[in-house]
Amino acid sequence: MPRHIWTNALATSAAIAIAGCGGSGDHLDVSGPRHVADIAVPNITAGVNFSFDIGAVSGSRYFFTDRNNASLDEIDIPSKSFVKTIQGTGPLAFTGLGPGPSSQTGPDGATPVGNLIYVGDVNSVKVVDPAVGVVTSKITVSTTGVRADEGCLDPTHGMFMISSPEETPPFATFINTATQTVVAKVTFTDSAGKPTAGLEACRYDAASDNFYVNVDGSTANPHGELVKLPGASIRAIPNAGTQNYTTLAGVAMYPEGNCDPTGLALGPGNDIAVGCREGTTGAPLLMQILDRSNGALVASLNAGGGDQLEYDPSTNRYYNAASRWTSSGNASTNGACSAASPCTPVLTIVDASNRSVVTRLNTGNNAHSVAVDPASGLIFLPYSSATSPAGCPSCAANGFVNGGVSVFAAK
Incomplete structure (x- = not known):
């Protein structure tokens, strides 16, 4: 039987524990963050390159996007068991994999909106009703053949934001969740007149009525900036109108240094955590914590290399799906995992109170998506087979085959 090894990467706590895998998972009855189970996904076996993306918890279920099966996958949290793949039909079908680049595949982001799940896909947002397991509608955001990627919700004003990072220029679409119609678009051409390098995760802060989004790069900040979009300025855009981000009243751009940002999470107080996935060979893999009221850097940790980043208030911790972490803590060649420049994927857990790394737990190949259920304290990370994509020689040895x-x- 393969064994999952989980380790505390801090020098002061070098103890190693071993937990069994399979089914609902035999595991050591110990406290502290640890691996407890593996859940099989249809059609995903050894040697298969599993292409998945963002996940989220809604009620007692965990949902994540699955391009191999062209579906939104559903897992029952209490039993830790796979429930079903939700696949649309005809014009409501998810794009799935294809011969083109990842920008032409889907589904991508998944965001709970009330009892529904809004799912980013090529040219559109698909609306899923998980209670009946069907895709109920499609909201068109483009016709260019590239994806609408990650989104975030303003539940107070019923406004959903989703980014289209590969458009020229990139843009964010704002959708009225009551009518499921597009009410505004914000384009991302920087102050120098150049399209920004793309858009990553976004978050809405109800306390300040601001959307925040990671921008991959601009002329002023080529390796990333955090942009604050005031909600009132978005709502002031004429219905179905378009406005560039630099012209919005109250907009702010906060530099992120040599970051190449991905994930984003609202922490306690004014903290906002930025996951960096540096593309500069040998650069430290960082997680930055900024003051979201003014963009000041309050902490920089060697805890990056991930994609999705979540904050769980019940444990007061951040969880970073660091699929591109390395044994040195520095970026692999051009920030990509390969046989010649391998990665050692981990789940990095950070204490939000003292802004320090708690532990790093070994994870599976390309495990770049994470969701936390605060009710059960369970954490979910999809992962690919040990040999595909290349670049994770430790994955099989750690039991993620x-x-x-x-x-x-979580505890």
Whole structure:
């Protein structure tokens, strides 16, 4: 039986524990973050390159996007078991994989909106009703053949934001969740007149009525900036109108240094955490914590290399799906995992109170997506098979062989 090894990467706590895998997972009855189960996904086996993306918890279920099966996948949290793949039909079908680049595949982001799930896909947002397991509608945001990617919700004003990072220029679409119609678009051409390098995760802060989004790069900040978009300025755009981000009243751009940002999470107080996935060979893999009221850097940790980043208030911790972490803590060649420049994927857990790394737990290949259920304290990370994509020689040795969803306990 393969074994999952989870390690505390801090020098002061070098103890290693071993937990069994398979089914609902035999595991050591110990406290502290640990691996507890693996969940198989249909059609995902050894040697398969599992292409998945963002996940989220809604009620007692965990949902994540699955391009191999062209579906939104559903997992029951209490039983830690796979429930079903939700696949649309005809014009409501998800794009799935294809011969083109990742920008032409889907589904991508997944965001709970009330009892529904809004799912980014090529040219559109698909609306899923998980209660009946169907895609109920499609909201068109483009016709260029590239994806609408990651989104975030303003529940107070019923406004959903989703980014289209590969458009020229990139833009964000704002959707009225009551009518499921596009009410505004914000384009991202920087102050120098150049399209920004793309858009990553976004978050809405209800306390300040601001959207925040990671911008991959601009002329002023080529390796990333955090942009604050005032909600009132978005709502002031004429219905179905378009406005560039630099012209919005109250907009602010905060430099992120040599970051190449991905994930974003609202922490306690004014903290906002930025996951960096540096593309500069040998650069430290960082997680930055900024003051979201003014963009000041309050902490910089060697805890990056991930994609999705979540904050769980019940544990007061951040969880970073650091699929491109390395044994040195520095970026691999051009920031990509390969046989010649391998990665050692981990789930990095950070204490939000003292802004320090708690532990790093080994995860599976390309495990770049994470969701935390505050009710059960369970953490979910999909992962690919140990040999595909290339670049994770430790994955099989750590027991992550076939691909699927790994489950961890937060405490």
